[in-house]
Amino acid sequence: MRIDHRACHPATRRALLEEIDTWAEQSTDKGIFWLNGMAGTGKSTVAYTLDERLDRQRSSSRVHLGASFFFNRGQRDRASAALFSPTIVRQLRQKIPNLAAHIDQAIDHDLDICLKFLGKHFDEIVEKPLQRLNESPLRSQFVVVVDA
DSSP states (O other), X not given: OOOSOOOOOTTSSHHHHHHHHHHHHSOSSOOOOOOOOSTTSSHHHHHXXXXXXXXXXXXXXXXXXXXXEEOOTTSHHHHSGGGHHHHHHHHHHHHOTTHHHHHHXXXXXXXXXXXXXXXXXXXXXXXXXXXXXXXXXXXXXXXXXXXX
């Protein structure tokens, strides 16, 4: 979900953005890059910058934006986690066509999965389908950007 936000100034956050780029390029078991810090330190700006940069990547690039979600207390649709999983799933399905069959299979297996609590929902229709997809080698890395 796109938001009205500004990206980092090109002369700032270079080291951090390079660290994130290196993390995204590597195929390791460290699947989460957790950026934390006090309020107002620029975490959302870094997340937006990453989202914007990955979204503009050429198709020849190895790393792509898989999906993004920006929580926002001031906007009803983004103030709760209700739309988090459905948004991520929709975006991933659009970017990774081979994933659709695995997501459909998970939903067919449990038609009430969307009514389950967020952790179970995310596990069954995002994480497990991605793991099944990873059983066959991907040429690309897909990054999911979440700003909460």
